[in-house]
Amino acid sequence: MKTENEVKIQQEYMEKVKHMNDKSLKYTIVTMGCQLNENDSEKLCGMLEKMGYSKTQNQQEADLALFNTCCVRENAEDKLFGKLGELKRLKEQKGIIIAIGGCMMQEKHITNKIKESYPFVDILFGTHTLHKFPEDLYKVLQEKRKREDIIDIDGKIYEGLPIKRNSNKKASVTIMNGCNNFCSYCIVPYVRGRERSRQPRDIINEVKELAMQGYQEITLLGQNVNSYLKVERQKGIPFEEYEGIHSFATLLQAINKIDGIQRIRFVSPHPKDFTEDVIEAIAKCNKVCKLVHLPLQSGNTKVLKEMNRKYTKEHYLALVEKMKATIPNLTLSTDIIVGFPGETEEEFQDTLDVVKKVKFEQVYMFIYSRRVGTPGDKMENQVPEEIKHKRFNQLKTLVESQIEENNQKYVGTIQKVLVEGESKNNPNLLSGRTDSNKVVIFEGSKDLIGKIIELKIISQHMWYLKGEKDGKTK
């Protein structure tokens, strides 16, 4: 069946649920994991609101509790099971509908555990069946039976689902699903399937629509954004070349031309696919932020090989040099895993060495977590917990000292800041972000919200900068 027809069927289910529910109903949603999951949740919220539900933060008054899960590290599992324990009473008292979707549901051992230990859950759905949530909900409400809607084949790309975005200034746009890289620690390729890219025309139309609605910043999302359309090109899978788009570089160039959009970000690229055309496109496109997230994972060539990352320490450093030489004012952020199986003290020192050399703007640090079904889990030389923690703390100390040093460089400079809203900790102050994604807190009138303004940075604090308006608004 054509995807448009499948979407149409779901739209009919949305109407049916809306008519079934005569009173106004409420839902809660908990989203775990990455920005792709956040974007999926925005679609789930869009569908729920079309079905007559409205969002609440108060679990007690909710008629439906939805979880969009992640399984990239172990702690997400503990969080889900804890929440389900809490919900049991609400289920017994008022028959709240409980639905769980997302990456964790693609793991058999997890769904088995839920069915055994939390049999009161109503709907289980996976990453390839998200668009069918209206049908699943309708059937649960109508037939008063539980539903499990999980498939293990790559889901298609469904355009035209409703969406309820979290912000009215910044929007995420998923450009591709899945991952083909099979890094040996990572569960994502198993739960999200193979890489498949959205059609250029659909992405451009979505961004144009966002610009018309007044969105200023967009973030392009994928597990490996710089291999956008790569599989399609290599395997001869047909796609429509629209506005000259046939790769990630040409996509950036096309989006850069869309009036109204002021900032373009993207996560995550893979170092192995960081081709020259992508570097040049970042340099050339004035709206593309000069903060690039470039996941390192480890700074040691042997560990990188074991991780199946397909680059060496030297390749990574050379890539950084090349990018810095081509892209003026480039800053970098990264992801690092400590304690991958077999990682020795000496090999860990290579990671610290790369961190010292590159001086990242931001480092997302993770302790290696064994994932069932990945090659890493089967490796015999697992690193003991206390060593992993020791290395994590060592890395954290280094990163924090670098961030402080780096923040100091901002003091006295003028930065372009997109004003996002009131500061969370003090509603009398405003909060925004620089091109390099640093939070800036400053005093100003609320009509600046949504604008890009110039601020003078007057002081630095570990996680934010303080700014001062100098009168000019751009």
Ligand code: SAH
């Ligand atoms: N596709 C992206 C992000 C994947 S998940 C990328 O390749 O960069 C986000 C981050 O979680 C990864 O970059 C990695 O640093 C971390 N991660 C993935 N699997 C992990 C595991 N088993 N243990 C600890 N961290 C992990």
Ligand code: SF4
């Ligand atoms: Fe996981 Fe590697 Fe794919 Fe990223 S590129 S999602 S780390 S397998």
Ligand code: F3S
């Ligand atoms: Fe987690 Fe799935 Fe994202 S496993 S990190 S939510 S793709």
